[in-house]
Amino acid sequence: xxxxxxxxxxxxxxxxxxxxxxxxxxxxxxxxxxxxxxxxxxxxxxxxxxxxxxxxxxxxxxxxxxxxxxxxxxxxxxxxxxxxxxxxxxxxxxxxxxxxxxxxxxxxxxxxxxxxxxxxxxxxxxxxxxxxxxxxxxxxxxxxxxxxxxxxxxxxxxxxxxxxxxxxxxxxxxxxxxxxxxxxxxxxxxxxxxxxxxxxxxxxxxxxxxxxxxxxxxxxxxxxxxxxxxxxxxxxxxxxxxxxxxxxxxxxxxxxxxxxxxxxxxxxxxxxxxxxxxxxxxxxxxxxxxxxxxxxxxxxxxxxxxxxxxxxxxxxxxxxxxxxxxxxxxxxxxxxxxxxxxxxxxxxxxxxxxxxxxxxxxxxxxxxxxxxxxxxxxxxxxxxxxxxxxxxxxxxxxxxxxxxxxxxxxxxxxxxxxx
Amino acid sequence: xxxxxxxxxxxxxxxxxxxxxxxxxxxxxxxxxxxxxxxxxxxxxxxxxxxxxxxxxxxxxxxxxxxxxxxxxxxxxxxxxxxxxxxxxxxxxxxxxxxxxxxxxxxxxxxxxxxxxxxxxxxxxxxxxxxxxxxxxxxxx
Numbered sequence: 001x002x003x004x005x006x007x008x009x010x011x012x013x014x015x016x017x018x019x020x021x022x023x024x025x026x027x028x029x030x031x032x033x034x035x036x037x038x039x040x041x042x043x044x045x046x047x048x049x050x051x052x053x054x055x056x057x058x059x060x061x062x063x064x065x066x067x068x069x070x071x072x073x074x075x076x077x078x079x080x081x082x083x084x085x086x087x088x089x090x091x092x093x094x095x096x097x098x099x100x101x102x103x104x105x106x107x108x109x110x111x112x113x114x115x116x117x118x119x120x121x122x123x124x125x126x127x128x129x130x131x132x133x134x135x136x137x138x139x140x141x142x143x144x145x146x147x148x149x150x151x152x153x154x155x156x157x158x159x160x161x162x163x164x165x166x167x168x169x170x171x172x173x174x175x176x177x178x179x180x181x182x183x184x185x186x187x188x189x190x191x192x193x194x195x196x197x198x199x200x201x202x203x204x205x206x207x208x209x210x211x212x213x214x215x216x217x218x219x220x221x222x223x224x225x226x227x228x229x230x231x232x233x234x235x236x237x238x239x240x241x242x243x244x245x246x247x248x249x250x251x252x253x254x255x256x257x258x259x260x261x262x263x264x265x266x267x268x269x270x271x272x273x274x275x276x277x278x279x280x281x282x283x284x285x286x287x288x289x290x291x292x293x294x295x296x297x298x299x300x301x302x303x304x305x306x307x308x309x310x311x312x313x314x315x316x317x318x319x320x321x322x323x324x325x326x327x328x329x330x331x332x333x334x335x336x337x338x339x340x341x342x343x344x345x346x347x348x349x350x351x352x353x354x355x356x357x358x359x360x361x362x363x364x365x366x367x368x369x370x371x372x373x374x375x376x377x378x379x380x381x382x383x384x385x386x387x388x389x390x391x392x393x394x395x396x397x398x399x400x401x402x403x404x405x406x407x408x409x410x411x412x413x414x415x416x417x418x419x
Numbered sequence: 420x421x422x423x424x425x426x427x428x429x430x431x432x433x434x435x436x437x438x439x440x441x442x443x444x445x446x447x448x449x450x451x452x453x454x455x456x457x458x459x460x461x462x463x464x465x466x467x468x469x470x471x472x473x474x475x476x477x478x479x480x481x482x483x484x485x486x487x488x489x490x491x492x493x494x495x496x497x498x499x500x501x502x503x504x505x506x507x508x509x510x511x512x513x514x515x516x517x518x519x520x521x522x523x524x525x526x527x528x529x530x531x532x533x534x535x536x537x538x539x540x541x542x543x544x545x546x547x548x549x550x551x552x553x554x555x556x557x558x559x560x
Contacts, residue, residue: 352433354481356455356526360423373456386456386479415424416482 008312032366035401040392052297082296091220095278103211104134106230106245111138121147124174159186170202181213186335187345196225218307238298242291259284314344344393365408431486448536488530503538
């Protein structure tokens with residue numbers, strides 16, 4: 001797709017300025033400047049976020065809610081303020097914005113709370129072939145428990161979801177459609193708004209795994225039409241240990257709690273326990289407080305950059321990655337061609353060299369990538385590979401780093417006597 | 420010369436010894452490395468005295484895991500079932516003769532894990548060595 005100047009907003013700061021905000025990017029690995037291309041696993045953190053965590057620990061640390069002392073009031077205000085910031089980022093209400101540990105826990109919450117109360121013998125759940133294990137395993141578990149069945153929506157030859165085949169599966173009247181917004185292997189950006197319309201027309205709800213989309217795309221829940229949407233802070237340049245579940249309020253209101261314990265109750269009597277209102281009903285136990293505060297800083301940072309501009313930058317980077325990698329002899333690329341529905345996540349196979357060995361040799365060049373099945377074994381089976389090497393870009397990656405990736409691949413071929 | 424990818428390792432990777440499936444076998448076992456998806460399947464034929472008469476393996480893996488199993492299977496003929504179970508991890512590491520980092524340890528030892536599984540007839544009681552990383556290395560960073 002041709003970049004169009006009118007629809008591709010520019011970042012407000014130069015690439016050099018953005019890189020300078022990330023202390024770790026100044027590091028060397030094996031005597032070479034770090035070229036960090038493992039952002040699909042976790043993104044690096046800007047200094048602003050690191051400092052906000054430090055500031056919280058140094059000056060505001062206390063447990064939230066129910067404390068009647070200054071620090072607890074400050075911590076509570078920061079924690080609930082963080083929720084407000086994240087809710088605004090998602091176009092959601094604060095009561096629809098549940099803090100959990102990660103995207104995996106967010107999906108498990110839906111599976112165990114909504115799934116256990118709403119799925120019955122013979123019900124169907126649609127998954128896609130490109131799902132991460134985090135959007136497969138919870139549904140497998142709850143389907144086994146409830147006697148429900150899983151259907152798999154296929155991908156086409158280019159690695160896009162086959163919407164015609166999805167429509168056919170929807171004719172079987174599933175209760176739920178579970179789909180990744182952006183594939184962690186193929187880089188495919190799925191048309192969530194369209195899939196949500198299709199699911200709703202068929203009477204199904206839609207659960208979206210937004211783990212990879214969070215750092216890449218503007219997310220507006222009403223516009224996407226998601227019933228449930230999961231993100232994780234650490235892939236969005238924020239701290240580990242914090243995820244967010246968005247759920248439509250009328251659904252969350254009807255759902256039973258997932259994790260029982262402190263904070264999530266209204267009243268505990270020996271014979272009767274009643275639940276707290278949203279969002280506390282789904283936040284049993286002490287939450288990740290500093291992480292939520294740090295994530296709010298991350299979201300402000302991302303919103304300043306503007307996710308439309310981040311997306312445009314990464315689409316351009318993906319185009320460069322695909323073009324340069326395509327020149328390496330014996331390299332097989334997976335996923336759609338360059339375009340606005342292709343994120344900067346590029347998996348490939350290098351003929352004659354296992355992904356582990358590719359990764360090992362790239363590391364000698366200071367280039368960090370990921371090798372393996374990427375927690376997507378059904379997709380690996382569909383692609384006919386045991387493992388791939390994955391380079392995943394972020395807003396701070398340069399063309400020069402992609403060129404070093406390509407140099408490293410040529411070196412790997414030399415080491416294996418292929419080039 | 421490349422320390423890790425020595426000619427001997429690459430040779431065993433590209434042309435692994437004892438590769439394929441035995442036509443008849445008494446023991447077999449398949450296992451995978453859950454972290455990377457590498458799979459190996461080993462086949463063993465025993466003689467009248469219950470010693471390994473013939474051994475082969477198949478599967479997909481990286482240079483390290485393939486070379487390790489290729490080298491290991493070269494050494495197994497004549498061993499008893501009990502001797503298979505008693506093979507120490509260092510046995511494979513010495514055959515490889517290269518330094519294996521904590522992250523590649525599970526690659527190097529996959530074949531041994533599968534051979535022991537075949538000897539035992541069930542998954543060998545196996546510590547996931549290397550998965551946790553090497554604390555001494557972490558301290559050095």
